[in-house]
Amino acid sequence: MDNRQEKDMRVVVIGSGIIGSSVAYEAAKAGAQVTVLEAGRIGGGASATSFAWTNATGKRPQPYFALNVAGMRAHLDLAREFGHAPWFHQSGSIEWYSNESDWAAQRDNADLMSNWGYGVEWISKARLAELEPEIDHSAISNSPIVYYPEEGWVHPALYVAWLLRAAKEKWNAEVRPFCGAASIDVHNGVAKAVKTIDGSVYEADAIINCTGSWAANGLDGVPSIPMASNMGILGFTLPIATTLRRQFHMDDLDVRPDGAGRLMIHKISVDSTVTEIQPLDPAGEQALLLLEAVQKVLPAVRKGDMESIRTIVRPIPSDNLTCSGWIPGVEGYYVAVTHSGVSIGPHLGKAVAQEVVGGQAHESLTDFRPDRFLAAKNGMGARS
Structure with a gap:
């Protein structure tokens, strides 16, 4: 050596x-x-x-999970080292699935994460309303709701x-x-x-x-x-009068605050509509698909609220x-x-x-x- x-x-x-x-x-x-x-x-x-989501949710095998948990803890250490961390928001994340066929896998994953020492909370709609009152409960129906309090995001x-x-x-x-x-x-x-x-x-x-x-x-x-890198699409809304503080994950939809009232939106099924980095129209097909998905959860979002939409290649060994x-x-x-x-x-x-x-x-x-x-x-x- x-x-x-x-x-x-x-x-x-x-x-x-x-x-x-x-x-x-x-x-x-x-x-x-x-x-x-x-x-x-x-x-x-x-x-x-x-999307810059700090998490270890669903990471396999266990050494990879442990590596991600170590990273989450290192973010807290780094914030203490600097005395402030304007880039880091550890506000937790919320997850539910609309299809009952997905609930067993959700519970199996949450149970495993909990067994591995990860923070996992099953919460009621009433608790969700306390955390994020602007989320429309009709988008959740009877879905079980998981709250991961240790998760967050980075700018x-x-x-x-x-x-x-x-x-x-x-x-x-x-x-x-x-x-x-x-x-x-x-x-x-x-x-x-x-x-x-x-x-x-x-x-x-x-x-x-x-x-x-x-x-x-x-x-x-x-x-x-x-x-094995792949393509991704992220949408960024105009500033919206919303009090959303936490990211949420519903089916293949991911949404989080991005500062100054803007929301960041990702939807896995929309990623497949592009095969290379290219400029996208904030009033185009992909933007409409993202906004329509979010509107079902956050009524404050409206058609035409997309400010920009971007493509990126995600690095994946x-x-x-x-x-x-x-x-x-x-x-x-x-x-x-x-x-x-x-x-x-x-x-x-x-x-x-x-x-x-x-x-x-x-x-x-x-x-x-x-x-x-x-x-x-x-x-x-x-x-x-």
């Missing part, structure tokens, strides 16, 4: 989303000289268009901004937007530097790829990670689990990619910093190594 612990260790982080900013912040705090390279706007990839752009600002001000990290990585210079099996699209070269003792879906595209000189670790056969090159970036970001940042800067494996990442995708080359394996 390579225990690279020198204070002036040079670390280049590729990508500035939830994961990249978390890793950069923790690596800089651990004593590394950190440079963040971002191909576009800071936090402008998947993190910029994310990713604010999260990224505050962490990178702290990394710069406290530990002199460098953050370079519109500076996309093109290749990794590898000599004798060791990653030495990142070369950017404009030809600049950033030498490094460790390079950490936090590019999300783009990890599948690969950088010249190093292996790529197989991904090919087996749907987090991928974090040293790449076999390329000394000094690390990848951290996950679909659960919002939930596990602050924990993953600490874990990766411990492995890269501290040189010590983090137990929570044992089951999520790149080795499961990539065979070692030239007799060189991942660090233990």
